[in-house]
Amino acid sequence: MPKEATKATRRKAADKEKAPRKTKKDKNAPKRxxxxxxxxxxDWRERVKAENPDASFGELGKLLGTKWKELDEEEKKPxxxxxxxDKARAEREKKDYDNKKVDSGSGDGDEDDDx
DNA sequence: CTTTTGATTGTTGCC
DNA sequence: GGCAACAATCAAAAG
Numbered sequence: 001m002p003k004e005a006t007k008a009t010r011r012k013a014a015d016k017e018k019a020p021r022k023t024k025k026d027k028n029a030p031k032r033x034x035x036x037x038x039x040x041x042x043d044w045r046e047r048v049k050a051e052n053p054d055a056s057f058g059e060l061g062k063l064l065g066t067k068w069k070e071l072d073e074e075e076k077k078p079x080x081x082x083x084x085x086d087k088a089r090a091e092r093e094k095k096d097y098d099n100k101k102v103d104s105g106s107g108d109g110d111e112d113d114d115x
Numbered sequence: 116c117t118t119t120t121g122a123t124t125g126t127t128g129c130c
Numbered sequence: 131g132g133c134a135a136c137a138a139t140c141a142a143a144a145g
Contacts, residue, residue: 021121021143029123031122031124032139032141033124034138034139035124035125035137035139036139037125037126037138038126038137040125040137040138041125041126041136042126044126045125049127055127057126057127057134058134058135060126060136061136062136063136064136064137065135066136068136068138083124083139086124087139090123090124090141094141
């Protein structure tokens with residue numbers, strides 16, 4: 001059981017208050033991994049849309065989310081697995097980010113200036 | 116050490 | 131290109 005006993009720790013809806021932590025804009029932004037929902041959407045968006053050709057974003061989104069919760073863990077499993085795969089990818093990202101972040105030039109000098 | 120939060124990911128459809 | 135609900139998530143920072 002998760003230690004986080006927070007019932008509703010959901011993020012606010014459309015709350016653009018001043019962010020204590022400015023949106024990370026690092027060149028090597030350690031973007032996080034995708035969530036199972038992302039993979040779920042990729043595969044299900046076709047299906048939901050197939051059954052709901054008239055469903056727009058809002059309806060589709062709500063319907064999709066509802067279905068997602070309706071699915072069993074085993075149903076989500078494949079999607080979660082994909083999410084885990086991406087998680088490992090994100091970890092590597094962070095590693096690289098941290099590697100450069102910790103020390104500026106440490107041997108390898110690859111600095112792609114995007115901005 | 117624990118909890119919260121903040122940032123991120125992807126979908127469609129419109130301007 | 132960005133934003134809108136939807137859900138997850140997870141790593142860092144505050145407490």
